[in-house]
Amino acid sequence: MNIAIANDHGGYEYKQILIPFLQGLGHSVVDLGCHDSGSVDYADFALPCGEAVARSEADRGIVICGTGIGVSIAANKVKGIRCALCTDPLMARLTREHNDSNMLALGGRIIGIELAKEIVAVWLATDFTGGRHQNRIDKITRYESER
Ligand code: RB5
Numbered sequence: 001m002n003i004a005i006a007n008d009h010g011g012y013e014y015k016q017i018l019i020p021f022l023q024g025l026g027h028s029v030v031d032l033g034c035h036d037s038g039s040v041d042y043a044d045f046a047l048p049c050g051e052a053v054a055r056s057e058a059d060r061g062i063v064i065c066g067t068g069i070g071v072s073i074a075a076n077k078v079k080g081i082r083c084a085l086c087t088d089p090l091m092a093r094l095t096r097e098h099n100d101s102n103m104l105a106l107g108g109r110i111i112g113i114e115l116a117k118e119i120v121a122v123w124l125a126t127d128f129t130g131g132r133h134q135n136r137i138d139k140i141t142r143y144e145s146e147r
Helices: 012-024 043-054 069-075 089-099 113-125 132-145
Strands: 002-007 028-031 060-065 083-085 103-107
Touching: 002 012, 002 043, 012 028, 012 060, 012 113, 043 060, 043 069, 043 103, 060 069, 069 083, 069 103, 083 089, 089 113, 089 132, 103 113
Parallel strands: 002 028, 002 060, 060 103, 083 103
Antiparallel strands: none
């Protein structure tokens, strides 16, 4: 898959490790910044990452900040984005199976890097179950399109 990745200063260090990890899993990566550990505003990076996924310029998006909360809130403002903040592999599996999440948020100050790698690997490898879960997503999509 083609993965767009973005972060603020709280996620920079993890992104530097996750990019080669993703490439090692056979994915291509587009790095949308930020590009050093200087203080920035997470919305400036999470929103363009969401836009890239929403425009199908990337198959999936991964956003990282200190907690993962700021980037997930921002990404979820983009129409068509279902960004899931995950702190363990079970959440990563279930959000793919049930929510068909197209973006993953991680907290670089919350979880360890090995756990982050496992979450990413599970999230990318798990398919959406569909069925009753599709009906639930359709309600969100309908809500978005009516506004
Ligand atoms: C930056 O200090 C921090 O607020 C940010 O990385 C993130 O945790 C926000 O949700």
